[in-house]
Amino acid sequence: MLKLKIFLLAILFVGSTYLGVQGSVLANTVVQDEEFTILDYLSDIISSKESDELVEVPQSSKELEPEPIVYKVTEGDNLYRIARNHDISLDSLLAWNGLTGELIHPGDELIVSGDGELVETAAPAKEKIAVSPSPPPTVSNEKELLVTATAYTAYCEGCSGTTAYGIDLRANPNHKVIAVDPNLIPLGTKVWVEGYGEAIAADTGGAIKGHKIDVFIPSYDGAMEWGVRKVKMKVLN
Structure with a gap:
């Protein structure tokens, strides 16, 4: 009888030990499976969030404008x-x-460069113009000279139509230009000529020496009408 009780107790002890070990293994397996499932889920959420936060920045189609020369x-x-x-x-x-x-x-x-060149208007047809006197401008420290003034056109014999200063008189017939002796009046100087008005000293001539000037007039008839005159000339700059 005593042996039977000892045998039953041994069976109960072994059975409880076995069940405890198996239960622990099962529990660990479930926990590990649950951990893998949670980590995978969290990883999917993070990857999806990062993908949503990526914003494609469109490239500007505007090209850089070139620097002016x-x-x-x-x-x-x-x-x-x-x-x-x-x-x-x-x-x-x-x-x-x-x-x-x-x-x-x-x-x-x-x-000397820009977005677009301005369009020049066509020069008006050549016509005889009346040269009317204009009052001299009031300028401080101005120099006044008495000169002999003749007239010339852009189509005179031996004339190229372009002045020594680089003005194309055939393309710009309305420019007020005079020929001077550059030793007396430097090229580029602004002047006022009695009976002619404000002009720029932009040309020279073989016969233009000292107190002699040649005023540019577009038409031949206008130049002939001017003739030879003694006039006052004021240097403006």
Whole structure:
């Protein structure tokens, strides 16, 4: 009887031990499976969130505008020659640089390129013009000279139509230009001539020496009408 009780107790002990070990293994397996499932789920959520946060930045289609070309004025330069050398119009050159006159100095920097060149209007047909006197402007420290003034056209014998200063008189017949002796009046100087008005000293001539000037008049008849005159001339700059 005693042996039977001992045997039953042994069976109960072994059975409880076995069930405890199996239960622990099963529990660990379930926990591990649950851990793998949770980690996988969290990883999927993080990957999805990162993918949603990625924003494609569209590239700008606007191209960078080129920098304007700048030209440095040198001795002997003038606006007409600079415009011609850079294949731009004189109006464009004046507008891009905010110039209202034609006087420039060595060392000046000029913009010689832009978004679009201004269109020059066609020059009016040549016609006889009446040269009317205009009162002299009031300028301080001005120099007044008495000169002998003749007249010439852009189509005179031996004339190229382009002045020593670079002005194309055939393309710009309305420009007020005079020929001077550069030893007395430097090229580029602005002047006022009695009976002719304000002009620029932009040309020279073999017979133009000292106190002699030649005024440009577009038409032959107008130049003949001018003839030879003694007039007052004031240097404005």
